Amino acid sequence: MVEFLAAEPDILRAVFVNLNAGMILTDRDARINAVNPHAEELLALAARDMLGKDFHDLLHRRGDGTLEARDECPLLGVFDDTRMARVDTDSFLRGDGELLPVSWSAAPVTVDGDTIGVVTLFEDATEHRAAQDHQAAHLAAVEDLAQRLTLVGEITEVLTQTLEAEEALNRLGRLLVPRLADWAAVDLRVADGEVRRVAVVGPQGRDVGREGGQGALSAIPETSRSVLVRVLRGSEAVLLGPDEIAAPPDSPLAVVHTTFLHALGATSAVVVPLSTPRQVMGALTVARTDEERPLSAEDLPLIRDIGRRAGLAIDNARLFERQRDIAATMQRNLLPKLPDIAPLELAARYQPAPRGSQVGGDWYDALILPDGAIGLAIGDVVGHDLSAAAGMAELRNMLRALAWDRAEPPSAIVSRLDESMQAITDVQMATLILARIERVGSGATHEAAAPEGWQVRWTSAGHPPPLLVTGEGRAQYLEEGQELLLGARLGKPPLRPDGLEPLPPGATVLLYTDGLVEMATSDLDTGLNRLRRHAMALASRPLDELCDGILERMPPGGADDIALLALRVPG
Incomplete structure (x- = not known):
């Protein structure tokens, strides 16, 4: 049995009186027993004019104003089926003769399993539809705003990519x-x-x-x-x-x-x-x-x-x-004119970064040293645009001075460069290979090659390894002489190692920067293997054709400059 607090009837009465929807209570025979104030307002009828009247006959009408047959009335069906019903579009007859569009729901009132009446709640369907339309318009506006904000966000991302x-x-x-x-x-x-x-x-x-x-x-x-x-x-x-x-x-x-x-x-x-x-x-x-x-x-x-x-x-x-065009022009103009080192051959290529990419600090150099050896250098200054191009010039000039100053292995020259670089230049870090092409023998210059031939002595400061290509089409990377890039060590760096490799007749030494082998779609090993295969296929070509062929065959897609320096010994 349901229990109520003493104050419960007052609460129920307040709900009935203040409910913001029309409420009508009917008995088992569909006679109206109670009508709340909001129902009186909606129907323009006083409660006393409705009490005891048949709900269906008094109020229920079709959309054209005619009285609906009782056996077709969904409201009366609640009495027979003792199940709740809801209708979103219906009409009640107001006291002033106008039809009121309504939406209603009705539920049976049961006591001990017996239906003793029906409670019906209804509201003005016009106001309800207007509220729904307002809500739908508000949701549509919010959705449109979200779509526009999303579009603006995507556009901003696209424009900055x-x-x-x-x-x-x-x-x-x-x-x-x-x-x-x-x-x-x-x-x-x-x-x-x-x-x-x-x-x-x-x-x-x-x-x-x-x-x-x-x-x-x-x-x-x-x-x-x-x-x-x-x-x-x-x-x-x-x-x-x-x-x-x-x-x-x-x-x-x-x-x-x-x-x-x-x-x-x-x-x-x-x-x-x-x-x-x-x-x-x-x-x-x-x-x-x-x-x-x-x-x-x-x-x-x-x-x-x-x-x-x-x-x-x-x-x-x-x-x-x-800024990029200025840097590229500056970088190209700062690259040196290659010396005549006959009977050795020398070729170089510089290819700026693709349009839309940043120019780096790639550079190369070649010079005849005081002892007759040929100095080759290639490097990449960490940074971009004008600062990298300017740093490249500073580093190249310092290296030239240090290499000319005394006859010593490349490792000693690069170690001295590493010690002085940050004190004298604005370059923070750089990669570099310095190589000496030496005639095997005592003291002779490169113009008078001894029968013993040539050798390359080099050191690498974090740079991709040189590639040695023989005239017969064999190729190998020279992995010795590797150390950290310039500027990476704290304090005085230790002496760097040198690599040494004999150069067979007709061999080519290929120095390059990472823009040649680094692609966004593949790893470094893939790029190195690709370069090796192309160099082997082009080994018998004249040196200029070999350089051009490599640039043509290496796939596009890199976002960095490419510098290429090649030296070939006589066959």
Whole structure:
């Protein structure tokens, strides 16, 4: 048996009176026994006018106002089936003769297993649907905001993943289509007031044709009032509807833009500047072709923000490219002219890092030493751009001076360089190989080779090993003479080791930097094995052809400079 506290009837009465929904209690015969105040308000009927009346006959109506048959009434079915029922769309007749759209639920009231009545809760379905619509609109707005924030985050990541401006803008277009627009095009300002279309992205498999193709456009006119020209000259974002798209162009640049929008069938578009606080770098055009889903003023803040982010990315990429070009030019000009060391042959190659990558401090050097030996050096200064190029020059000049100063093994020269490097230069760390090509015999210079032949003596400071290739096509890496890279030891470093290897007639010694063998898609051992195979295949070629062939055959994909220095002894 259910027990109640003494105050329970008061609580139940308060719930009945204050419930924010209509409540009607009926007996077993569907006569109304009780009506709460909210039901009176919704039905515009006083409780006294409803008590004792048949619920179905008094209140229940179809949508057209007619009385529903009792055997079809779901409300009366609760009495027969003694099960709860719910109807989301129904009508009750108000006291003023109007129909009230309602949603209701009814449950039987049982005592000792017998149904003695039914309690019915109902509410105005119009208000309920409005609340549901408001909630759905709120959820849709939150979801749209989340999608836009996700898009902005992905765009920021894409724009910062590469320092190649045109590649970044093409990636941007592929993010915008189809998530924000059906088409996207990017036009950049280039030298002398010219405009270049660098990216056009549309639905997969759809080509807009020559009308939207990439390439150089006309110069920015002085007097045109077309949207693209205004944006390129610093105007804010512009929203275009069908009338603006159909407007006749007033300049060659406007013709290109209008023709592009017509060719793709645009019904709305937005043009925003790609800008930084200092300048406008270009313009982004996004367009939709669906008349039922046009771009609107609500889209402008998002697209304007995308334009600012893209503008900053382009500015950063251009600044980097200028610095990179200066560094590459400086680095190339600092590389030495190779000496004539006949009857030995000497060849070198320098290949800058791929566009969009950072220039390193790769370098090579070759000189005839006072005792007649040939000094070969190759190295890589840790760092990038101008600082690495400048450090490379400092290190090369120091090494030249130390090698010329006295006749001693490469290990002793590199040890002295390691001791003095950080005190005299700005270089913190570097890799290096220093080698001496010596005639086997006493005191003769390289111009008068003794019958005994030649040998190479070298030391390596953390650099990839030299590759020795014989004229018959055999190849081996010279692994001796290895020590830590320059600048890696604290205090005075110990004497470094030397390696020594005889050079058979016609042999080639190949020195190189890690950009030749390090690839993003494979490990170092794979790169070294690949270089060895190509060098063996090219062993019989003239030295210049061997160097060119190696650069051609090694797969692209590295992000570093390549320096290559090759010496061949007479056959």
